[in-house]
Amino acid sequence: MWGLALCGVSVAGLVGAGLVLRNRRLPRAKGILLSSLSGSALLLVAGALVALGSHPALAAEGVSAVATASTGAGLGFLAASLATGLACLGAGFAVSSVGSAALGLVGEKPEMLGSTLIYLGLAEGIAIYGVIVSLLILGKF
Structure with missing residues (x-):
């Protein structure tokens, strides 16, 4: 504690x-x-x-x-944390590059805002997939 x-x-x-x-x-x-x-x-x-x-x-x-915690449970928790952490790290890199490009495009063509939000949502979906995988891993224990 x-x-x-x-x-x-x-x-x-x-x-x-x-x-x-x-x-x-x-x-x-x-x-x-x-x-x-x-x-x-x-x-x-x-x-x-x-x-x-x-x-x-x-x-x-x-x-x-x-x-009573076993080595397998510890490795499962490690796998779940790595799945979430690495997916969020990848999503952060994707959102940073897509977001900067989207801001540049919206600055020149404001009518393209809806299209850029779709790409940002797809980049952010990577983190959600990581969370889903970690929940599936944790569901095994």
Whole structure:
């Protein structure tokens, strides 16, 4: 639980720093960015270590679900997370390239807005397919 809290604090701190420093001209912006990213990375690693280190404590308290988890279930959860994560990453790349091209086209021909939205929806559908595959994988357990 504390590991998840550390990860949440890390992400919230990084987002908060980005909101505070947005639209400001700072002389050492790269240094601030690198220090906030390194601090966030340290908090994420600490949170992951705390979360992974708490396994024996949970098993000692009598939580049998953690003790009976098999390697196959762990690999299934890893496959589900990779399916969603990689599909969303691919959808992000697709939406960025299609979106920039669509904005350029709509700037020149505003009547083409409907066609460009269809292409953006198709690019975003890649992420939905990844979520569906991960739900199918998780349905096996």
